[in-house]
Amino acid sequence: MLLASRYRLVTLLETGGMAQVWRATDELLDRPVAVKLPAGDTRAAHMAWREARLAARLSHPGIAAVHDYREAVRPDGSVAPFVVMELLSGETVAARLCDADGPVPWGEAVSIGAAVAEALAAAHAAGVVHRDIKPGNVMLCPGGVKLLDFGISAAAGEADDDDTGVSFGTPAYAAPERLDGKPAEPATDLYGLGVLLFEMVTGDPPYDVNTWEELAAAQAHGPTPLPETLPARLRELILGCLDENPSRRPTAAQARRVLTRLVPSAPARLTIPLPKPPPTGHAKVLPAQPRVTSAGARRVAFGAALAGVAAIFVAVLYAANAPADPTDLAQPPAASPTTAGAGSPAPKEAVEPTSPAAPPPSPPEPTRITPTNPILTVEAALTRVQNTIDEGQQQGEIRADVALDFQNLLRLIDPGDDNVTDQVDQLLDKVRQRLNERALSPAQAALLRQRLTELRTASTP
Structure with missing residues (x-):
């Protein structure tokens, strides 16, 4: 055909x-x-x-x-x-579990989970919620892990008006808030990621059910326990993703970092390329022999010149106050500085003349913290934005679905990431769009712009 x-x-x-x-x-x-x-x-x-x-x-x-x-x-x-x-070749995680007839090695599970979390972070940044994360929608291809089937996806913050349940997905993988008809939010996909990881490391989903009635009964008793042989950080992440409260679940970016750090150096079955691990610290390894760069040579030369000028300055002061007896000139001054050679490093402490004619420089005035000029951490600035949105919704200055949309985008911001500024710019664009739609008041839009500007300033080194 x-x-x-x-x-x-x-x-x-x-x-x-x-x-x-x-x-x-x-x-x-x-x-x-x-x-x-x-x-x-x-x-x-x-x-x-x-x-x-x-x-x-x-x-x-x-x-x-x-x-x-x-x-x-x-x-x-x-x-x-x-x-x-796109036509893909490979096998789904569902087929992989069927072939294994049980759980897969946890090293492979975290590798797959990290790739899925990375794809979800990209989707959430674009305002898309998948809503159907399960083994059958994750394919292991020769070129990498692929997330499939956005058939019941929705825009973040979009109201769930499905009265038929067609778009609810599969009962064993549905997040609790989907059954409550709440608007689409990224946290729903994190629940699906938790179920996916749970099934990969145990062989079965936390609630192995086929109908919505069975799901409700199983949720009353809680999921089956995870094996104690798994790394504690992995168990903690899976249970965090399965939290019934969406606001307590991690973001996709946070889950990706945790999973990437758990990837073993030699996984049991390396059939997919792994995401690059994020840096684990900021410690610098010093070389065995110092290497003087052009910038370093300039600093050394400047330090030597500064020491020489200080020595000449003190010598002039001493000559101006020298005694008349020529024999005193043969005695060295009591606190004569050592003149640095051309190749010597700069002295650690500068020589401060005691003459009142050359007082030491005053220390820089400390930055004043005032209500109009606060110094905020990224976390504090992020909290101020969240509080502003909550208060605006309570006062009727922000429409409820718009407030949820803003909060969902804020959850994607990780204070430790380098792209906070880009995410703030996206939020500023969103505020402008929603203002044009009259979904929030001009005063609230101005206040949100101020709070987001504070967040951008706090995240700028």
């Missing part, structure tokens, strides 16, 4: 409850692609369009790329929408 005079379907790869995935050929560009054909009513077609729009925002090596969205006319005159995606 040829769709839209361009995409020829070749082989049916997968059939699900909401769509079929076909291997196809793009005859215009002569390349293999995957074509996703939604099954069902108009709602399925609308979700296919939404998937294409949201996934098209993302450009990351860990996320399967969307190439095109088209609509084809069936022989009966009806319209069949379809999404054209």
Whole structure:
């Protein structure tokens, strides 16, 4: 079958409850692609369009790329929408668990989890929430780990108006807040990451259920315990992701750093490229022999010259007050400084003349901390922004869904990251957009800009 005079379907790869995935050929560009054909009513077609729009925002090596969205006319005159995606080879984590017939080595699990967390951090930074993180949607490819199927994804802060439960995903992997109908938020994906890690290291999800009723009953008793043989930091991260309170879960960036540091130096099964580990400290290793750079030579020369000037200055002072007896000139001064040679390093302590004509320089005046000129840490500035948003929502100055959107973006900011300034600029753009939409008052927008400027200043070294 040829769709839209361009995409020829070749082989049916997968059939699900909401769509079929076909291997196809793009005859215009002569390349293999995957074509996703939604099954069902108009709602399925609308979700296919939404998937294409949201996934098209993302450009990351860990996320399967969307190439095109088209609509084809069936022989009966009806319209069949379809999404054209990157064709991948490999196996999903679900297939990997099935092949292993049990858990995978925890070293491999943290490697996969780190790659998924990195892809999620990119999606969240673009304002997209996946909402269906599970083993079947994570593929292990020769080129790396790929996150698949944004079929029930949503924009961060978007209201959940699904009364049918079609977009809730699979019960064993659904976050508790999805059942409460709360707006989409990145923390939902962190719950899915926790379930994914749990299943990889134990062989089963924390709640091994098939229906929503079974899930509610299982959640009343809590998840099964994790093996004590796992690293304590890994157990702590998994349980943190599974926290019922979304605000207590880590961000994707935080989870990625923890998992990357847990990756063993020689994983049991290295079939995927691992993300580069972040720096673990700032200690510098000194070379065995000092290497004098041009800048260092200038500092040494300047120090020697400064010492020489100080010596001449003291000598002049001494000559001006020298005694008339010529024999006294043969005695050295009581506190004569040592003149530094041309290649000697600068003295550690400067010589301060005691003459009132040359008083020592005054120390720099300390920076004054006042209510109008506070010195804030990044954490304190971040808290001020969060409090401003909360107060604005309570006072009716910020619409509730907009406040949630702002808070979700703030959760992506890690005080230890180097890109805080870029994230602040994104928030400033968001404030301007929401002000144009009249979703917050001008006074609240001005206050938010002030708080975000404080955050940017605090994060600038």
